[in-house]
Amino acid sequence: MITEDQFQKEIQLIIANAIREDVGDGDHSSLACIPEEAKGKAKLLVKDEGIIGGVDFAKQVFEYVDPNLKIELLVPDGSSVKYGDIVFYVSGSSQSILKAERLVLNAMQRMSAIATKTKSYVQLLEGTSTKILDTRKTTPGIRALEKWAVKIGGGENHRFALYDMIMLKDNHIDFAGGISQAIQKTKQYLIDTNKNLKIIVEARNLKEVKEILQSEGVYRILLDNFSFDDTRKAVALIGDQCLTESSGGINENTIRDYANCGVDYISSGALTHSVHNMDLSLKAV
Known part of the structure; x- marks a missing residue:
């Protein structure tokens, strides 16, 4: 960070x-x-x-x-x-x-x-161990203010920008030729550049979760648009190998249910783009 x-x-x-x-x-x-x-x-x-x-x-x-x-x-x-x-x-x-x-x-x-919106999400998560995260879906030029506001509301900041954490999303994975290839290339890149950056990898389904778990060095797995049932299965599969994050269309009506699936974090672009x-x-x- x-x-x-x-x-x-x-x-x-x-x-x-x-x-x-x-x-x-x-x-x-x-x-x-x-x-x-x-x-x-x-x-x-x-x-x-x-x-x-x-x-x-x-x-x-x-x-x-x-x-x-x-x-x-x-x-x-x-x-x-x-x-x-x-x-x-x-x-x-x-x-x-x-x-x-x-x-x-x-x-x-x-x-x-x-x-205010962040605080409302934090309150919906009370009693669980899940924390709310923002995203990079911020207003260009004033990201620092919007991420500051998330912290004021009791939330936590995800990465600040592209340079302070590595996040391998669907497009990175597809362009790199697959999950394993993207992770291995990233780990080699960090060695070659002598950088110490955490790696987050997005999974679109349980099959991809299993493939991610075959590689070491992943800090957090992002469960994108998973159902409640698949989220619970993913959390069980991952165990303590790395942290878990749910994301994708989560709102006031569903956030508590995702937290009850046992994920460590829930990220929401709505904190900054829909207020x-x-x-x-x-x-x-």
Whole structure:
């Protein structure tokens, strides 16, 4: 997985690019009518309910835009919120607050939605040993924010990107000439490049599970679109040889049943690609 330093670099890139995109050569709306020396205060107002996410990111945005802005935090990341709650106050340069406003809201609305959905899945898994994972089905350019939001909601991150874990899916297997060939070529590649990366292999049926188990060095087997019955059989076959993961169209109605099959992880792209933004506002006070 990526290091904390790498992750923070991703966050700083997101902030810098978003401000570049939004501000360009200046926030002319504010420059036109608000004096440079004007001071103000605003509150982050919740107009919805769920799990708040992106508070720490917002603090980094304000710091980037203007280190002199002051934040009074009332509700931390991961907290349950309802309509009318105030998450924080920000005070300082009025121009700076307005420059940061849209990035803060856009990020927090999406991060809160992802954290809320993730939390609902985590709650559905309570009492089992199964953990919820995200995927790479994220919005291009802001993956770090969306994966951060999953963790805020109590989920776990899968690999961050193509470079920090090897995942041999159906297309890799087919292009490589089969499961055994793909695994052996991968193991040789890791030796040749002196890389230490975990290997996940996707199985489409029980026959493929058995073939994967013939090779050593596989960290986790992904059971893709398996029925409940076949999932239970696969878990029994795999035993403690490696970890197990279920994926493929799993939703609120089926997640508990898959967990009860005994898998270690359930991955869901819906955590990041199918959410409805939380309604938040930044209002002057």
